[in-house]
Amino acid sequence: MATSFPPVVPGRFQMLHGGDYNPEQWRHRPELLDEDARLMRRAGMTAASVGIFSWAALQPGPDSWDFAWLDAVFARLQAQGVGILLATPSAARPLWLAEDAEVRRMRSDGTREDPGGRHSFCATSPRWRAAVAEIDRRLAERYAGHPALLGWHISNEFGGAAENGRCHCPRCIAGFQGWLRRRFGDDLDALNRAWNSAFWSHSYQDWAQIRPCDRSNDGLMLAWQRWCSDLVLDVVRLEKAAIRSASAAPITTNMHGPMDFYDHGAVARELDFVSYDCYPDIDGSPRDAEAVAAASFYDGCMRGLAGGRPWLLMESCPSQPQYKPRMRLKRPGMHRALSLAHVAGGSDGVCYFQWRAGSNGHEKHHGAVLMQDAPTDTRVFREVAELGADLARLGGVVGAACPAPVGIVCDVHSTWARRVSGGFQGEPAPAELAMTHHRCFHERGIHADLVDADSDLTRFALVVVPGVALLRPGFAARIEAALAAGAQVLVDALSGWYDDEAAIVAGGRPGPLAGLLGLGASEEMDVLRTDERVALTVTGGWLPAGTHAIGHCDLMRLAGAEALASYAGEFYAGRPALTRHRHGAGTSWYLGCRLERPALAHLLARLADAAGIRPPLPEIPAGVVVRERIQPGRRYLFVLNPQPQAVQVGVGPGWSDALGEAAMPATLDLAGHQAQVLTRPA
């Protein structure tokens, strides 16, 4: 990561307020382009993401180029004080380029896809790669020195097409085989053993026999997923190199969705700052609390990728995305509350998809700041402009830390390993487990960073390892290092199943974690029906009285650890359900079953206590989001009420309004959808 984040327009606002802006759609209507620039200033916009889908406009043919219109856009926006995050246009290539068949993906049956949608290219195509490198380089050379340039936005939402959009052309297959050859040091026997390909007689006699279409080898399927992920990384590197040939401005790419399309940690390590597109499903029902918690989870993912530093909300919808089952309007204030929640979670800005909705094509109904050429004096525009004014007042927050004492391991390799492996389908996926654990901290106002299994864990007082089924090389050592540093570490029974090739760990579960946990190999795991639960006998108050196991019950053998809860029923009555083991300066915990959320929250609160973690407020009403951000010498407290009913929140004395500088009462009265940002000296 570079230190230059967030990129700012010198002398103006610091907190970014921006959005995707696709002016090439309106080149035939210059009066709209003029209006855009004027209204951006009025809305307090400081940035626009330009060029995301401009390839066909910039390069209408193999040998023809047109930058004049983009020059004019730069000039118009600069004149209004709006900076530019310039995108590389690789997400959608022009149609003339797709006429070369090698640019289009091949399906697994050998037929070629037609051009269409986005990310519909073969990433190994030399023709495509050369074309991307050339246009990126030309953009970098032309705009590197432009004063409006804030930074670079590589491509757009990589990997969205991954599930049904992988290329099976001979070149890609050969690339996959070469990738495997390197991974296994040219030792085909090693691959056969690692994948146990002798089962079902699938042993490979030659590297050229390895094709990704055999869904009956878990190791193969995991490898194919990783190769496809590495292709994303490879394209990011290709584009980064092209940009860097002429420009040193900071680089990001906008991440999105469930983040299981590719290894986001690997890509993040190539970027100067990370950014995310967030579209929570808000419909005014009680389920909104879950959507808000999920958005906060992705904030934590970004902090994890950024090593705890700020990041950027690159896309959000000021109204309603067209993809939701119901396009229910966000109620007045809700957009502000949700946006400030991301700032509370570490985003040093709020950006939109998109500034002005296109008239046709796709996404014409997707909520935007402006809708086509309809009148602009709308509620949505006014709320956006008011938020712009608020963000301008929050310049002091820029760069502030989100102190995260908790690290939750959420590793996409475990997600992939579980997905390719049969069995235990009814139990939650790793990311769902991570989200459940995160929510317990979210509701107490505690920042918890989501980190992958390749991350250092020693910066956390409490480390949670939920559903980390696949043990990455070195992961056990990183757990041990956290324990050595004095952390509390909680491991659950869906962790520690597979080695790095999705094979069952040697010697039985939880493999190399057993020693750290003071356990022997687990004997077997019971999986309960959804109408079943098993009572627990608890010791020491780590779980509430009356706690039940749900989901699964691991049958562990103690080897040094002590039991703090045990099963009170079934044929395994008396066997341990929760164990504790001192290791190094820290303590390791093992939870053999799943818990309902209140019991889990109780356990995590006790573990946080044990780790010396204190929440920002002693009491937070249900549904209210509270977070702190900290600058040297100054604290900011975000208190947000993204629900219709009013609440009272005791914040204690000494706070003043970060947006208005008035002193604030010790108890806040927050109307429905109201949000406050408080501040005081640290």
Added chain:
Amino acid sequence: MATSFPPVVPGRFQMLHGGDYNPEQWRHRPELLDEDARLMRRAGMTAASVGIFSWAALQPGPDSWDFAWLDAVFARLQAQGVGILLATPSAARPLWLAEDAEVRRMRSDGTREDPGGRHSFCATSPRWRAAVAEIDRRLAERYAGHPALLGWHISNEFGGAAENGRCHCPRCIAGFQGWLRRRFGDDLDALNRAWNSAFWSHSYQDWAQIRPCDRSNDGLMLAWQRWCSDLVLDVVRLEKAAIRSASAAPITTNMHGPMDFYDHGAVARELDFVSYDCYPDIDGSPRDAEAVAAASFYDGCMRGLAGGRPWLLMESCPSQPQYKPRMRLKRPGMHRALSLAHVAGGSDGVCYFQWRAGSNGHEKHHGAVLMQDAPTDTRVFREVAELGADLARLGGVVGAACPAPVGIVCDVHSTWARRVSGGFQGEPAPAELAMTHHRCFHERGIHADLVDADSDLTRFALVVVPGVALLRPGFAARIEAALAAGAQVLVDALSGWYDDEAAIVAGGRPGPLAGLLGLGASEEMDVLRTDERVALTVTGGWLPAGTHAIGHCDLMRLAGAEALASYAGEFYAGRPALTRHRHGAGTSWYLGCRLERPALAHLLARLADAAGIRPPLPEIPAGVVVRERIQPGRRYLFVLNPQPQAVQVGVGPGWSDALGEAAMPATLDLAGHQAQVLTRPA
């Protein structure tokens, strides 16, 4: 439309009673063919649809022809007084013809389909087109002068295979490109602007780049649907020309299903009369009322296509279709009641699929008048024969008008535009909205014609425009003409979204309708969860007290109109929900929300009052179908009870039994499933 409908057998019955008859299946069993003719006479059949799937029998090889068996069928039926609707056999080509690959469709991945099913041809194949034209011409030349010939039945149920049956061969793709070139006057930039193809960088640099497989451009998807629809029209024209080379007898094609496969209005304009295949899902449950209303809706569609004139029920099932989830038998009397309901809705006949079920192949379980070679002394046969006798007595109804004071616009281009556009998926499709509005009139015994957006609207006192999202060229002018003629016109908030290319209307919704409605551009539209509703404040009794909005709430701006209901809740409390605007000699109404059916029925009843519309009876019991048909000097009143329980219906004095000539009481006692046809001088 020709004036020759319905085609009749001179000197015998006038109301058609017929059915599909596929004797080529039984050529090896002449005794069955003899029995068929005899039993047709006994069942009061006056028509048979012959030849629908006879191509292989008529032309067993490229150069071999066999009309002798069909000559014999003509002779047999003529001898029994049964006329023939002669079908062209294009719906299923013989297998020898499919050996030529160009005749078979190409999938979008470039692979060829195998022959099978029906309508599995490439409609641009020169080989196929020449073969169709030749067999049609030969049939026309041979039978044009035959006294049993009633008319022509082109192909069968066009478009049923459309959803997964489109051809992507290079010739079809080139045809599509040429069609676009003509549509856009050879101006590719115009196409790019109309489709806003710059979004996602999908601008076309060459017509040859336009392929239908890109699902990310709404305009493209709509155009492809239209091109596929125009191919149907093109085949109809091809076959019509071949027939007309030798025969002037009236021509139809049997429409079916939800009528969204192709533009039925465009095809209807080529025909002499329209016909429909109707298979309501009747299972004896309370849901039957919905099925009966839906059947009546399609009657209204046929009247709309026929400009208010009679049409023909071309297929119906005297027992149970094999496609229903449960093959529950129609109870005694039910077939008669449902059949007479179609006559009440303007059909001058009742026809079946099919006369005798085939022994194997497909549809062998589909209810027919006769089942294979099983005994013929069945309940179904007896009921069919009794209906035949009734129809013979209803000759006076033939040609009678169905006076329809209400026109409901139901336009397939809006259906397609909604389908290709994201957003608002939870809200009802245009045809569903039209059906909901139609049912309010159906239950009051009022004929309401379903007309497309290309139809003249000045013949209606009340025009309803529900969900007409796409504004066809001239549609606003046709609304204005209806207003000028003094009509009441109701427009809803799902109308007026798109121009003719599925792009958002310029200047904001409802675009060119705004002025007619006295409204400015709508600001935004709220979509409610299914568990939400918004109370309305009502004025003037146009809605019942206590009415709530459901589904969506449009946030309108008045510009001349007056508000007759307004939202009483949410952040838009006080904004108008129902408006009225005097325009020309008429009045335009705008409904910004959806209503539950009782409230909608109340509003439509009030609007009908305002339009001077009077229902045939003041009070109709729930579930009873009442309709009038009118001849010069004579009225017919159909009173049908398609439900198991008995009802009383007050019809007033002066009616006699149209089937038996007895005078009828002022209050009818109708048993379950009983149907009466009454008459009196006009």
Added chain:
Amino acid sequence: MATSFPPVVPGRFQMLHGGDYNPEQWRHRPELLDEDARLMRRAGMTAASVGIFSWAALQPGPDSWDFAWLDAVFARLQAQGVGILLATPSAARPLWLAEDAEVRRMRSDGTREDPGGRHSFCATSPRWRAAVAEIDRRLAERYAGHPALLGWHISNEFGGAAENGRCHCPRCIAGFQGWLRRRFGDDLDALNRAWNSAFWSHSYQDWAQIRPCDRSNDGLMLAWQRWCSDLVLDVVRLEKAAIRSASAAPITTNMHGPMDFYDHGAVARELDFVSYDCYPDIDGSPRDAEAVAAASFYDGCMRGLAGGRPWLLMESCPSQPQYKPRMRLKRPGMHRALSLAHVAGGSDGVCYFQWRAGSNGHEKHHGAVLMQDAPTDTRVFREVAELGADLARLGGVVGAACPAPVGIVCDVHSTWARRVSGGFQGEPAPAELAMTHHRCFHERGIHADLVDADSDLTRFALVVVPGVALLRPGFAARIEAALAAGAQVLVDALSGWYDDEAAIVAGGRPGPLAGLLGLGASEEMDVLRTDERVALTVTGGWLPAGTHAIGHCDLMRLAGAEALASYAGEFYAGRPALTRHRHGAGTSWYLGCRLERPALAHLLARLADAAGIRPPLPEIPAGVVVRERIQPGRRYLFVLNPQPQAVQVGVGPGWSDALGEAAMPATLDLAGHQAQVLTRPA
């Protein structure tokens, strides 16, 4: 069938206790292979199924062979007294063989499948067939004389890939055409008539036009299913011939699943003994009773295929299969109870999939006796070893008869015919009907054999014919023979619909069965909604008072039979619902409707009484499984409680414990999941 079943290791246990064993996975870990052999002996294993997926290990290249490792496996197991069921490896070919494109299947669109999964070969490929024959022959030559060889296990679970795994290569299509040509005696007109292909103009002008992809001809679809089934039979014959070239040891193939992939009767006639892989879905809920009944149903299927003789449970899971929705552990004792239930149902052994789970590949989570290289001192291992000891004590049961006085016809041709025919989709499939009827006998402890329509029926006192829609050639005669022999024969209304080409029977339902039943052709069949039922008027106590018809109501005409129940409602009130007809020395019964299970059980109990059938115990508590097996001079009574709650079962005096020789009380107290085997002189 050979008389040599079950194959036994001379001088040791007689009841087989074995399992799939895939040691080629562990060739690099000889210490595990040594442990395997030692632990097999400790677990009382007498057999291992070896070689199932060993092709790549045995023949790593076209011209390289490696039998040394398999020789060592034979030696290791022989040393521990474990016999070998040697598998042919055809279920999964080595990848080098799949490099020849002809070995891989072609999809219906003409594209080739990639290698992967199992059974992914084209069965007509000469290259593949030669390779199978060669490796089978080499195995037979090498191991025919080995003392550890118990018998042959051909391939593995044929047909599992059938649904989406059929080959459409030109050679297969030509093979299908040739098969049809032989079936119809080279008479294409006969085929056209039989399939009524004139419907939809699908008449064939040439055999070469017949392709399987036309889903609109029921006869064609049935024929394609049969051809695919015959391909399985053909491969079995190919492999049998290769084995028999050198070995006379008994041959089986392991059947599995719903047994509708191919004609299992045809394959069984090629085998020396039959075997089945059984994985009931046991999750501790009340639904377990249904799973236990289903397992018992498949026991009955095996007895039917074996002509009433013993068979072998070839695969079962000692823990939980990974394919279940929830991998809930089997509770202690449950594995023993379920295993002994199969022995009670005629299996002379208990075998597992698998001995040791593989580390990766596929099925790594599938419960096995040992899990990878985890510790082996597990509950599962102990329970397997205890069962091994029990089986050793049950040597006297080997070969004992399962006296089955009831035959239920369950014919896959009817399953296929129903599947390819439209209509009546809501009514149960033939196998579901057979299972429902079987369960009534299962719960009374009566062995009922499931036999196909090609089987002799004269060995049964009671024959049930449920849903036998397709009448195989000679089936009516076999019914008549059973009646002539004095049987009670019950036919239901979903029987007797189709001839052998899936065409409707001539003259109306139930065609040739009508005379045997004393009925005329049925007039029509009502199908009820799931919320409907029709009261019956009953006579003679054959049905309980208050019985209702559900599902369907056939409207029959009596022609000699007498009515014992009639419909009491609907328009067909008074028409017969249950009829009886004396025919020959027996009695035929026709049930025109479906019944709820208690009423059906009542009817079947009365029919069993009429047939002189006596259950083994007068009273069996709900959920308890009771069965008898009989040796000359000795009876064995299995009393099994596969449910959590304890029960008491009155067995009467005179029994002793077959496992411990103690005398047993007249009333057994069975704990949850407990199982007892009793014996006494006959």
